[in-house]
Every structure is written in structure tokens, then in C-alpha cells.
Amino acid sequence: MTDLIERPVSTSDGDNVDHGTETSHHHDHHGPTGIMKWLTSTDHKVIGLSYTVTSLIMMIIGGAFAEIIRAQLVSPTSNLVSFSQYNELFTMHGSVMIYLFVGPFAFAGLANYLIPIQIGAPDMAFPRLNAFSYWLYLTGSITMLSGFLVGGGAANFGWVGYAPLSSAANSPGTGADLWICALLLTGFSAIFSGVNLVATIFYLRAPGMTLFRMPIFTWNMLVTGILILLAFPVLTAGLIMLYCDRHFGTHIYTVQGGGVPLLWQHIFWFWGHPEVYILALPFFGIVTEIFPVFSKKPVFGYRGMVFATLTIAALSLGVWAHHMFTTGAVLLPFFSIMSLLIAVPTGIKMFNWIGTMWGGKVHYSTAMLMSMGFLFTFLIGGITGIFLASPPLDFFTHDTYYVVAHFHSVVMALVMGALAGIYFWAPKMTGHMMHEGIGKIQFWFLFIGTQLFTFPLYLVGLHGMPRRMANYPINPSWQTLNEWGSVGAILIGISMVLFLVNVIYSWKKPVVAGDNPWDGHTLEWFTTSPPPSHNFLSLPPIHSERPTWDYNHPDHLAIEHNHKKQAKKSAKASAASDAS
Amino acid sequence: MEETLSQLESAQESVADRSPRTKKRALALAIAAPLLLGGCELPSFGAFHGVTKTANSTFKLWQGFNVTAIVVGGITLLAMIWAIFAYRAKDKTSIPKQTQYHIPLELTYTIIPIFIVIGLFAATVVVENQVVDEPAPNATINVTAFQWGWKFTYPGHKAVVVGQTTQSPIMVMPENKNVLINLRSTDVIHGFYVPEFNFSRYAQPGLLNTFTFNANKTGMFDAQCTQLCGLYHTLMYFRVNVVSQAKFDAWLRAKDASTTQQEVIDANSAIALENNAGVAVNPTKSNGDGAN
Numbered sequence: 001m002t003d004l005i006e007r008p009v010s011t012s013d014g015d016n017v018d019h020g021t022e023t024s025h026h027h028d029h030h031g032p033t034g035i036m037k038w039l040t041s042t043d044h045k046v047i048g049l050s051y052t053v054t055s056l057i058m059m060i061i062g063g064a065f066a067e068i069i070r071a072q073l074v075s076p077t078s079n080l081v082s083f084s085q086y087n088e089l090f091t092m093h094g095s096v097m098i099y100l101f102v103g104p105f106a107f108a109g110l111a112n113y114l115i116p117i118q119i120g121a122p123d124m125a126f127p128r129l130n131a132f133s134y135w136l137y138l139t140g141s142i143t144m145l146s147g148f149l150v151g152g153g154a155a156n157f158g159w160v161g162y163a164p165l166s167s168a169a170n171s172p173g174t175g176a177d178l179w180i181c182a183l184l185l186t187g188f189s190a191i192f193s194g195v196n197l198v199a200t201i202f203y204l205r206a207p208g209m210t211l212f213r214m215p216i217f218t219w220n221m222l223v224t225g226i227l228i229l230l231a232f233p234v235l236t237a238g239l240i241m242l243y244c245d246r247h248f249g250t251h252i253y254t255v256q257g258g259g260v261p262l263l264w265q266h267i268f269w270f271w272g273h274p275e276v277y278i279l280a281l282p283f284f285g286i287v288t289e290i291f292p293v294f295s296k297k298p299v300f301g302y303r304g305m306v307f308a309t310l311t312i313a314a315l316s317l318g319v320w321a322h323h324m325f326t327t328g329a330v331l332l333p334f335f336s337i338m339s340l341l342i343a344v345p346t347g348i349k350m351f352n353w354i355g356t357m358w359g360g361k362v363h364y365s366t367a368m369l370m371s372m373g374f375l376f377t378f379l380i381g382g383i384t385g386i387f388l389a390s391p392p393l394d395f396f397t398h399d400t401y402y403v404v405a406h407f408h409s410v411v412m413a414l415v416m417g418a419l420a421g422i423y424f425w426a427p428k429m430t431g432h433m434m435h436e437g438i439g440k441i442q443f444w445f446l447f448i449g450t451q452l453f454t455f456p457l458y459l460v461g462l463h464g465m466p467r468r469m470a471n472y473p474i475n476p477s478w479q480t481l482n483e484w485g486s487v488g489a490i491l492i493g494i495s496m497v498l499f500l501v502n503v504i505y506s507w508k509k510p511v512v513a514g515d516n517p518w519d520g521h522t523l524e525w526f527t528t529s530p531p532p533s534h535n536f537l538s539l540p541p542i543h544s545e546r547p548t549w550d551y552n553h554p555d556h557l558a559i560e561h562n563h564k565k566q567a568k569k570s571a572k573a574s575a576a577s578d579a580s
Numbered sequence: 581m582e583e584t585l586s587q588l589e590s591a592q593e594s595v596a597d598r599s600p601r602t603k604k605r606a607l608a609l610a611i612a613a614p615l616l617l618g619g620c621e622l623p624s625f626g627a628f629h630g631v632t633k634t635a636n637s638t639f640k641l642w643q644g645f646n647v648t649a650i651v652v653g654g655i656t657l658l659a660m661i662w663a664i665f666a667y668r669a670k671d672k673t674s675i676p677k678q679t680q681y682h683i684p685l686e687l688t689y690t691i692i693p694i695f696i697v698i699g700l701f702a703a704t705v706v707v708e709n710q711v712v713d714e715p716a717p718n719a720t721i722n723v724t725a726f727q728w729g730w731k732f733t734y735p736g737h738k739a740v741v742v743g744q745t746t747q748s749p750i751m752v753m754p755e756n757k758n759v760l761i762n763l764r765s766t767d768v769i770h771g772f773y774v775p776e777f778n779f780s781r782y783a784q785p786g787l788l789n790t791f792t793f794n795a796n797k798t799g800m801f802d803a804q805c806t807q808l809c810g811l812y813h814t815l816m817y818f819r820v821n822v823v824s825q826a827k828f829d830a831w832l833r834a835k836d837a838s839t840t841q842q843e844v845i846d847a848n849s850a851i852a853l854e855n856n857a858g859v860a861v862n863p864t865k866s867n868g869d870g871a872n
Contacts, residue, residue: 083811083812083814084811086814087808087810087811087813157808157810158808162768162769162807162808164767164768164769164785165768165769165808165809165810170767170768170810255785255786260786261769261784261785261786262784262787295667295676296669296674296675296676297676297677297678297679297680298678298679298680299680300679300680300681300682301680301681301682301686302680302681303681304686304690326771326780326781326782327782327784327787327789328781328782328787328789328790328791329784329787332708332712333701333704333705333708336701336704336705336708337697337701340697340700340701340704341694341697343693343697344690344693344694344697347656347689347693348686348689348690350656351656351659351686351689352686354656354659354660354663355663355682355685357663357664357667358659358662358663358667359667359676359677359679360667360676361667361669361670361674361675361676362663362664362667362668362669363669363672364668372664375660376657376660379653379656379657379660380653383649383652383653384649386645386649386700387642387645387649390641390645390700390704390708391704391708391711392634392637392638392641392704392707392708392711392778393638393641393642393645393704395638395711395778395779395780395781396627396628396635396638396773396775396777396778396779396780398771398780398806399771399773399780399806399807400773400806458626459626462625462626462627462628463626463775464628464773464775464776464802466771466773466804466805466806467806467808468808468813468814469813469814470814471814471815472814473802473817553675556675556678557678558678558679558680559677559678559679559680559681560680560681
């Protein structure tokens with residue numbers, strides 16, 4: 001072992017640890033700076049940051065819509081916004097959050113920045129395609145939001161755009177067309193990102209970085225990339241057919257011309273359910289990077305974790321119709337068992353995260369608190385999701401606030417994962433620490449706000465309140481529960497303001513982070529903060545999924561799983577004789 | 581129940597050290613738990629007990645799922661809380677034992693959930709078969725959803741109930757009888773949802789959906805559209821009035837004898853039938869146009 005450390009794989013003749021100054025020189029002499037650098041760059045780090053910042057702006061816009069929705073629902077007869085404005089608001093809230101924030105933040109923002117560094121590559125496989133992908137995404141985002149500026153307002157048929165409500169007859173107006181075009185643009189952007197992720201991970205890994213030495217975040221992004229390639233083209237095709245129905249006289253989704261409205265739901269959810277995991281897997285990856293670092297242990301059950309990710313991805317392609325149980329037109333038992341089975345690999349992940357902390361030295365950094373918040377919130381969201389996999393239970397909760405609460409538990413867990421990732425990697429990306437104190441206050445607002453927001457919504461849903469209602473029957477218990485939900489939403493809003501405060505504070509009063517502020521495990525912590533152009537001047541030897549840790553702590557390598565096999569066997573034998 | 585909990589708990593935590601026999605027993609209990617406990621006196625966990633036969637079965641399934649969820653989720657939560665608080669670092673530098681694998685433990689928490697899932701699925705299928713079953717009907721109601729209201733007709737009779745938005749048309753149906761519902765939509769997708777029947781189903785254009793209710797309690801029940809259907813989706817209410825067979829027959833006869841034309845907005849006469857279990861319905865504007 002020590003022998004290898006003395007002769008690291010090196011891409012330069014220089015010192016393999018202290019190489020920061022040399023790099024930045026190298027970088028400054030080449031290429032444009034400032035706005036021109038941002039506009040013309042094909043560097044994965046610049047594009048990754050552009051994605052991250054743009055998607056966070058989208059989160060704030062989508063969050064503002066949510067606050068208006070919650071304000072409207074404080075009173076059963078509120079007329080803060082009109083019915084049609086309300087329909088636009090929840091449609092755009094869902095669309096902005098799903099299409100423009102959660103996905104792009106993870107599989108294009110963080111992944112773009114981190115994947116090449118985690119596998120020891122100089123850039124993504126197709127840097128120009130990568131840049132094109134970002135510009136498509138930005139154009140698509142602007143296209144979608146511009147719906148508010150046209151006559152008739154933005155799209156108002158829900159983020160799922162069910163046919164035939166989304167037809168030209170039922171939803172005339174340019175807003176709907178802009179929505180379709182925006183999804184086509186961001187859809188292609190996602191497909192190109194997927195191509196790039198898969199190609200990069202398969203072809204640009206550093207010597208020694210075998211598949212089973214990749215960090216879990218990279219593994220999850222590989223699987224996400226494959227899922228994107230399987231799912232997004234289906235949505236894109238479906239949208240083109242919808243556009244043809246609206247403008248070119250086809251009747252693919254209309255009964256009048258012999259079409260089948262239900263087809264849209266099949267196409268949409270065939271994309272939509274893998275999409276749920278396209279959204280979730282990157283955030284599973286984020287927290288799987290954070291738990292080990294702040295427990296000072298390797299991730300528990302690394303191979304099981306990879307197996308679980310692959311299983312989730314495989315199953316996710318066969319569960320789309322659990323969104324359609326109440327159509328009366330799908331095979332209930334098949335989609336029920338497939339959906340229930342996803343609980344198994346998801347449970348494995350849950351226990352592996354707990355197992356990673358178990359017996360470790362747990363440090364309560366902001367990133368770790370956010371990850372713990374993720375763990376709890378995702379447990380709630382995951383368990384309530386199992387109920388929805390059972391058709392009889394889905395029948396009476398479908399399209400009620402129970403479902404809304406379920407997926408908000410899940411996505412709020414993802415938001416905590418996103419913030420965990422930001423607090424964890426911001427020092428690497430900017431070279432400066434985020435303020436931990438403000439971060440912890442933000443965490444508590446976010447965590448308490450999330451539970452206060454979702455728990456009443458579960459109950460009001462079980463009391464029979466459907467989703468997507470601008471007003472609701474005058475019923476004291478419904479109103480009280482909605483008021484609590486809105487209080488939760490306000491706390492979440494405050495936490496986001498605190499986040500912006502933290503960003504500005506950390507920017508104005510920079511604290512230099514250094515290369516490896518958290519005693520990180522993976523390759524990104526081996527290079528400078530921020531990394532130089534093309535990321536590395538030298539690499540450590542790669543013998544496990546945490547080369548930087550192995551390099552820094554050669555006496556604390558991960559313990560192999562069969563080192564005590566013999567001892568286990570005898571213990572088992574004695575236990576068996578005891579019981580019988 | 582107490583025993584089941586502790587059995588499950590120990591199964592979850594330390595099957596690795598136990599005999600295969602104890603393991604099997606624990607697994608059997610894990611599967612049976614939701615089924616067995618469905619019969620006990622359990623809290624409602626926030627849901628309606630239900631006023632139809634299938635709604636009662638669905639409710640029991642709901643209780644079974646909840647018990648399982650609380651047991652499994654509770655164990656997970658305890659492990660989570662223990663891991664978070666018990667292993668808090670006392671100093672910045674010390675490094676713990678670098679354990680990465682524990683194959684028996686990992687197998688345990690892979691295999692036990694598979695059996696739990698099979699148990700949940702078995703219970704689901706039993707209840708699902710009851711819910712989607714279509715026994716020979718004693719009465720039939722044709723339900724047509726439209727933007728933004730409901731129309732109820734009774735094949736072989738002249739009775740027609742139509743109403744839009746806050747007019748809350750009322751579907752009259754007999755108690756303790758198999759009532760077949762033929763559900764259609766004339767325009768977009770609507771959701772036929774009666775909360776206390778623990779049931780909803782899409783009304784879809786070009787597609788007939790059928791299902792059967794057997795209500796076991798008389799009374800007036802709120803209901804409404806659950807699937808976003810456009811501008812006045814929010815106001816697309818209706819109600820279900822479950823009455824005795826005698827009253828139902830009398831109501832149908834009265835309608836048949838009536839000399840007025842068939843299409844009438846008939847919410848008032850249905851309310852007059854009996855029952856003052858009225859609900860406060862949103863008093864905001866109702867829409868003037870639309871409807872057939």
C-alpha cells in the first residue's frame with residue numbers, strides 16, 4: 001500500500017499535493033473572462049454552475065407560486081386569486097419545480113460539475129453538446145414562464161397536461177403551446193445531458209477507477225442518465241403528438257376523431273414514473289456522499305447500494321400505471337406488486353444510510369443535518385407512498401391532498417438533499433465556506449416547516465379534500481388543517497430567505513475553504529477549490545471508492561466483508577443450538 | 581398484538597444470530613400481521629370507516645397497512661434516531677472502525693421486506709377483488725359527468741337528476757342493494773369521488789367505467805369531482821342520498837308518474853325526500869352556461 005502511495009499516478013511532473021498556484025496561472029492566460037466566459041464556455045464546471053444557479057432561481061420562482069397557493073387556501077372562500085389564475089399557478093408551480101428545478105439542478109447542475117471530477121476526468125465527454133444542453137434548458141425555462149405574459153395566461157391544465165383537457169378546444173391559448181414547446185426544449189436538454197453523463201462515466205474514468213470503485217453519486221448519475229435516455233424520448237414524442245392534435249388536425253388524443261385520450265396518460269406516466277427516480281436518484285447519491293464523510297466511515301453496504309439503485313431503476317420502468325389505477329383501464333395487480341416491490345431496494349438504501357452512521361463519529365455539520373432531515377422526511381414520504389401502491393387504498397386517496405402530501409414529503413426531502421449538496425460542495429465550487437450558523441437555522445426552519453406543511457395535508461386528504469381546488473367547502477376542520485399547512489409553507493419560505501442571506505453573507509465575507517475542508521473521501525477533494533482548468537494535475541492511486549481518504553488515512557482502510565467469516569459461523573452454530 | 585410487535589422487532593434487528601426456525605416464525609407473523617390486525621379494534625388513522633360493503637373492506641386494509649407501516653417505520657425511525665444521537669462525535673479527529681459490510685444483516689433487511697411486501701400484496705388482492713367485483717345488480721344508475729356538473733339517470737325509469745357546480749345534484753340510491761354505476765364523461769376526464777364510500781373512479785370520454793356499490797347506511801354524503809377538469813373544477817359538487825328500498829321505489833314511481841318533461845334539475849325534490857343532513861357548500865358564484 002505505502003509503496004503505491006509513494007508513486008501516485010500523475011499527469012504532471014509537479015508536486016502532487018500543492019499544485020494550486022501553478023494551475024490558476026495556467027487558467028488565467030487562456031480564454032475570455034466574465035460574461036464572455038459564461039456565454040462561450042464549454043467547461044463542465046462553468047456549465048454546471050450555470051445550471052445550478054438557474055435551477056435555484058427556478059426553485060425560488062416556483063416557491064413563490066406555492067406561497068400564493070397556500071395564501072389562497074387559508075380561507076375556504078378566498079378570492080386572492082381567481083379560479084383561472086389559481087389553475088395557472090398550480091400548473092406552473094408543478095411544472096417549474098419538476099421540469100425546471102429538481103431535475104436540472106441534480107442531473108445537469110451538480111452532476112455536470114462533479115461527475116468528471118469524481119471519476120478523475122478533465123471534462124464531460126461532449127463539452128459542446130453540454131453547453132448546447134444548458135442553452136436549450138435556459139431557453140425552455142424562459143419559454144415556459146413567458147406563458148404569464150400572453151393573452152389567456154399560462155398553461156392551466158396541471159403539470160400532467162391530461163388529454164383531452166389539454167386539447168385546443170378545451171385549452172385554447174398560447175400559454176398551453178408555450179408550455180408544450182418549453183417541455184420539448186428542456187426535454188432535449190435532458191436527453192443531451194443523459195447522453196453526456198453515460199458517455200462520460202463509461203469512457204472517461206481515470207486509470208484504476210473501475211465501475212465498482214465509483215462513488216455512489218456517480219453510480220446514481222449513471223443510472224439516472226440511462227433512465228433519461230429511456231424515458232424522455234417517450235415524453236418528447238407524446239408532446240409532439242399533442243402539438244399536432246392542437247394545430248395540425250390530428251386526432252391522437254381526441255375521441256371525436258377516433259383517438260384515445262387515455263394514450264396520453266400512458267405516454268406521460270411511462271416517462272413520469274422513471275422521471276420520479278430520475279429526480280430522486282441524484283439526491284440519494286448526494287446524501288450517500290455526505291453520510292460517510294460526516295460519519296468518518298465508508299458507506300455501509302456499497303455494493304448493496306449499487307444493487308438497490310439498479311433494482312429501483314429496473315422496477316421504475318414497470319410501474320407507470322399506478323398513477324392510473326382509477327382509470328379502470330389498467331391491470332391492477334401487476335402494477336401494484338411492481339410498485340410495492342420498489343419499497344424493498346428503497347428500504348435497503350434507508351438501512352444502509354443508517355448503517356453508515358452506526359458505529360461512526362457523526363459530525364453535525366449543516367450538510368449532515370440536511371441529510372438527516374432528508375432521511376426522516378423521505379421515510380415519511382416513502383411509507384405513505386407504499387399505501388398508494390395498493391389499488392383499493394389508491395382509489396380513495398387518488399387526487400386528494402393525501403397524494404399531494406405524499407409527494408411533497410418526497411420532494412421536500414429532495415430539497416433538503418439539494419441544500420445538503422450545496423452546503424457540502426459549495427466550498428469546492430467557490431473556494432469559500434458557507435456560513436454554518438445561518439445554515440443550521442435555515443435547516444430547522446426548513447425541517448419543521450416541511451413537517452408542519454405535509455402532516456395536515458395528509459389528514460385533510462383523508463377527510464376527502466381533493467387537490468387543485470381554489471376554494472373548498474366551509475368546514476372548520478378542513479380550514480384549520482389548511483391553515484397549519486400554510487404556516488408550514490411560510491416557515492419553508494423563511495428558510496429559503498435565510499439561504500439567500502447565507503449566500504450573500506458568505507460571498508461578502510469569504511472564508512477560504514482549502515482543498516479538503518470536510519476530510520472528504522472522493523477525488524473532488526484531492527484537487528484545489530475551485531478545481532483548475534481540466535481539474536487535476538495529479539491523481540492519487542485509486543484502490544477503492546474513496547481514494548482521497550485512502551491517501552490521507554492509509555491506516556484506516558475499509559474493512560473487507562469476509563474478514564470474520566469464521567467467527568460468525570461459530571457464533572451462528574451456538575445460537576442455533578441454544579434455540580433448539 | 582404486543583407479541584407481534586416484539587417479534588417483528590427482534591426479527592428486524594438480529595435475525596443473523598437466530599435459528600432459521602425463529603426466523604420463519606417471525607416472517608410468518610410479519611406477513612400475517614396486516615391481515616390479523618385488520619380485525620382488531622384499531623384507530624381509524626384518519627380515514628373514513630366507510631358506508632358501503634367494499635368501503636368497509638378498504639378501511640380494514642387501510643388499518644392493516646397502517647399497522648405494518650407503524651411497526652416497520654417505527655423500527656426504522658428508532659434505528660435512525662439511535663444512529664444520529666448515539667454516535668455523535670466527541671472530538672474532531674478520532675476515526676472509528678471502518679466497517680463497510682455486514683452481509684447477514686444486509687440480507688436480513690432485504691429478505692424481510694420482500695415477505696412484508698408479499699403480505700401487503702396478498703391483502704391488497706383480496707380487497708381489490710371485492711372492490712372491483714360486479715355482482716348481479718338490483719338497480720342501475722347511469723352517471724354522466726360534464727363540465728361542470730353531473731347527470732344521474734335510472735334506466736327503465738323517467739327520473740333524471742341534473743345539476744351544475746354548487747347546485748349539487750343528488751344521486752339517490754337504495755340501501756343494502758347492489759347498485760351498478762355506469763360512469764361516462766361527455767367532454768374531459770372527471771373524477772367521481774364519494775369520500776365516505778372510500779372510492780373514486782375517473783369518468784372518461786369514450787370509455788365506459790362500471791362498478792358496484794352496496795351501501796349499508798342511509799344518509800346524505802358529500803361528493804365531488806377530483807380530477808382537474810377546467811375552470812370550475814373547484815365547484816363540481818354532488819351528493820349521494822342513500823335511502824331504504826321502499827323510499828327509493830316510491831321516489832322512482834313518483835318520477836315515472838310525473839307528467840313533466842324528463843330533463844329537470846331536480847336537486848330540491850331529492851332533498852325533500854328525507855334527510856336534513858345538509859352540508860355547507862361553497863356559496864360562491866355558480867356558472868351560467870355549459871351543461872347539456
